[in-house]
Amino acid sequence: MRPFAYFRAEDPADAVARFGPGAMYLGGGTNLVDLMRLGVARPGLLVDVSRLPLDRVGPAAGGGGLLIGAAVRNSDLAAHPLVRERYPMLARAVLSGASGQIRNMATVGGNLLQRTRCAYFQDVSMPCNKRAPGSGCPAIAGDHENLAIIGHSAGAGGSACVATHPSDMAVALTALDARVHVTGAAGDRVIPMPGLHRLPGAEPDRDTVLEAGDLITAVELPPPPPGRSLYRKVRERASFAFALVSAAALLDVAGDGTTRGCKLALGGVAHAPWRAYTAERAVAGLPATASAFSAAADAELAQARPLPGNAHKVALARGLITAVLEELSR
Amino acid sequence: MTAPEAGDQVHTATVTLTVNGESRALEVDTRTSLLDLLREHLGLTGSKKGCDHGQCGACTVLIGGRRANACLALAVAHDGAEVTTVEGLADGDALHPLQDAFIRYDAFQCGYCTPGQLCSAAGMLTEGGPSAVTADLTGDPALTPGEIRERMSGNLCRCGAYVNIVRAVTAVSTAGTEP
Known part of the structure; x- marks a missing residue:
């Protein structure tokens, strides 16, 4: 691990002021400390933001929503009564991620900014366009069973990347139209989700639209939309594993049995949590039936470009979308 | 832990912890994990280093009463914390x-x-x-x-x-x- 200087910030302005070349913010450290140990992250300065006064969950200004501080621990977020009652999809997503120990340590801001678990990204002896731009992507000809099936840049040569975003929480936030509050050298701004995370395009080294020194201070949820919601995660073992495919889904069925509203996001399939707008539009106004849901899944997944070793994830995603919407329609 | 690179200065910090009820102050390299602090600096080898990546849980301790992976915790970031290790679970000769x-x-x-x-x-x-x-x-x-x-x-x-x-x-x- 490269030696680093350490500074504990007292407030967000203090943290931003201290940030400079070679610096990184430290939250719970559950991903960053591991990446530093692996040599993937090599900060010369850690600005510790885990004790900033951003550890509250409470009503958002302007009515009905919820404001979640960026330093709230994942376990505290999932256990919060307002989250459990009003945003069950979010509580379920957080509870399905990692382990009890890691959820106790991990922060909301850090969860959003965790890096892909692609094995090549985490192995500094291998090329990786995300870690070392232009060096190549061995995953495309190698082990990519659990990597992206949609929105990737596999054909882009020096910027090819098929990494997936590993967060469960971010998938629920993407379905819930969360807004991410950011402060930085240029002042404060709000970034909608989807919109924080980006597809690899020509810059796979950039996971998000944040600029150097930007600090997430909070996540704001709009009032819960009408309908029932759930989060379902398909994985290789029953607990403490990343998603092969996951779905955060909300469905509002009208009295006549037609779909009045639907919000759907997928995890484990792309470089960013994938908001399934195509499927949402496809079910709108139609009878809330399995055939409508599977047709919507097909419409969404028409954009998929699976690699030779992960075509099964397209089938998984299709089955998952159909199953969760069916369950919500009952 | 890989060797420092040329030109990289090793940084140290004073970390004060309450470990199993006893206050301990140490000067450590900022890279020191809580696990290494417990095992290598305090001789509390009950907490185990299994994977050193947060995947196995052998290093689990209680920080402020909450379980955490000591291998993923930088000691410097937990300055002031109350830590309980397996050595601190029993009450004298009475097992937990x-x-x-x-x-x-x-x-x-x-x-x-x-x-x-x-x-x-x-x-x-x-x-x-x-x-x-x-x-x-x-x-x-x-x-x-x-x-x-x-x-x-x-x-x-x-x-x-x-x-x-x-x-x-x-x-x-x-x-x-x-x-």
Whole structure:
């Protein structure tokens, strides 16, 4: 691990002021400390933001929503009564991620900014366009069973990347139209989700639209939309594993049995949590039936470009979308 | 830990911790994990280094009463914290109820994961709230074997003692014993 200087910030302005070349913010450290140990992250300065006064969950200004501080621990977020009652999809997503120990340590801001678990990204002896731009992507000809099936840049040569975003929480936030509050050298701004995370395009080294020194201070949820919601995660073992495919889904069925509203996001399939707008539009106004849901899944997944070793994830995603919407329609 | 690079200056910091009720102040390299501080600097080798990546749970300790992976915790970031390791669970010669139950229910074989299992279970029993397998999110579910398995999933046991670990934790949980 490269030696680093350490500074504990007292407030967000203090943290931003201290940030400079070679610096990184430290939250719970559950991903960053591991990446530093692996040599993937090599900060010369850690600005510790885990004790900033951003550890509250409470009503958002302007009515009905919820404001979640960026330093709230994942376990505290999932256990919060307002989250459990009003945003069950979010509580379920957080509870399905990692382990009890890691959820106790991990922060909301850090969860959003965790890096892909692609094995090549985490192995500094291998090329990786995300870690070392232009060096190549061995995953495309190698082990990519659990990597992206949609929105990737596999054909882009020096910027090819098929990494997936590993967060469960971010998938629920993407379905819930969360807004991410950011402060930085240029002042404060709000970034909608989807919109924080980006597809690899020509810059796979950039996971998000944040600029150097930007600090997430909070996540704001709009009032819960009408309908029932759930989060379902398909994985290789029953607990403490990343998603092969996951779905955060909300469905509002009208009295006549037609779909009045639907919000759907997928995890484990792309470089960013994938908001399934195509499927949402496809079910709108139609009878809330399995055939409508599977047709919507097909419409969404028409954009998929699976690699030779992960075509099964397209089938998984299709089955998952159909199953969760069916369950919500009952 | 790889060697420092040319031109990289090693940074140190003073870290004060309360470990098993005793205040300890040490000057450490900022790269020192809480696990290495406990094992290498304080000689508390009960907490084990299994994977050093947060995947196995052998290093689990309680920080401020909450279970955490000591391998992923930078000591410097936990300055001022109260840490309980497996060495701090017993009350003198009186075993912690979980330690007693692990013996009675034969909940370990090689024992390497056991300190982490014990600390994790001790933290888990005070956490409450729902888990990923809880049907009703709004209540505090009973700690059924299914709930215990889900809540203890951050602790791996390569001997496969899981069945009896669940029995031991269940015994303490249903006895209502404060961990």
